Amino acid sequence: MPEPRFTVETAKVLAEVAHNRQKDKLKRPYREHVLAVGDALADFDEDIQIAGYLHDIAEDTPITRQALLDMGVSNRALAIIERVTRRFHDDPDDYQAGILYVAEDHDATLVKIADNAHNSLPERVQALAEKWPDKPQTTRYADARPVLYSAVPRAEVRLILQRINPHLLPELERIVPE
Numbered sequence: 001m002p003e004p005r006f007t008v009e010t011a012k013v014l015a016e017v018a019h020n021r022q023k024d025k026l027k028r029p030y031r032e033h034v035l036a037v038g039d040a041l042a043d044f045d046e047d048i049q050i051a052g053y054l055h056d057i058a059e060d061t062p063i064t065r066q067a068l069l070d071m072g073v074s075n076r077a078l079a080i081i082e083r084v085t086r087r088f089h090d091d092p093d094d095y096q097a098g099i100l101y102v103a104e105d106h107d108a109t110l111v112k113i114a115d116n117a118h119n120s121l122p123e124r125v126q127a128l129a130e131k132w133p134d135k136p137q138t139t140r141y142a143d144a145r146p147v148l149y150s151a152v153p154r155a156e157v158r159l160i161l162q163r164i165n166p167h168l169l170p171e172l173e174r175i176v177p178e
Contacts, residue, residue, distance in 0.1 A: 008150050011053040012038060014071070018061045026127050030060070033118055040114040040164035044156075051080035058085045075105070083108035084115070099144040103151035109112030113148050113157055116141050117165035149175045150166050 015034040022030035032099065039052030057063050058081055068078055083105050086092045090101075102112045118124075120141045129135070145168070148156050154176045161168045 006050070006074070008038075008049045008053070010071075010113060011050040011052065011073075011077075014063075018057055018063055022060060026124070026131065030056075036118045036164060037111070037114045040117065041110060041161050042163065043159045044110060047074055047077040047080065048107050048110055050074070050077040051084070052106065052114055054081050055084050055111050055115055058082065059087055066141040080105070080107045080111055084111050095140050096147075098144065099147050103147050106152055109148055110156060110160065111150045112144075112154070114160050114164055115160055116144055116148060117168055121165050131170050145171065146175050154178070 012035065015038065016031050017033040019029075019034055024033060025029050034053055034056055037055055038049055041049045041052040053128070054068070054077070058065070065078060065082070068081075069075075073081075082088050084102055086095075089098045091097055099112070104107045104128070111134055120139075125139070149172055154172070157172055157176070158169065161172060
């Protein structure tokens, strides 16, 4: 009998369970975010999709690297997850340095683009602005996009944005013209 394999579907279920009781800043179920990020990467290979679903698992849950390896998560998917996890960066508080570090790796950049795009949905940005009116609407996410969009082929960015946040497509055109 072949050994069970860790699949994209397994990652999706693990993400749902691991983040089940968590809420985002707007008090919405956090699992909706991780599922949206994974779903946005459907045009890419399994390791990238798995990393998309599990991109926040090392940051927001007690699940360890070893536990993921024991479950059968590939070394490549795990490397992507670790690269996008801020607590593993040299200076976790330096967001821009973290973005530059992520942008050194093609696969991690794709995951971060999906994460950034979901966090930048117009309704989310609007709800955050209403909740915290004293904070400017221009966020670190907007500052990160030129770095991320320039680090991978434009067509790949387009695929992700079409799935998760088409509102960002005009910005992609400005940042990386054809």
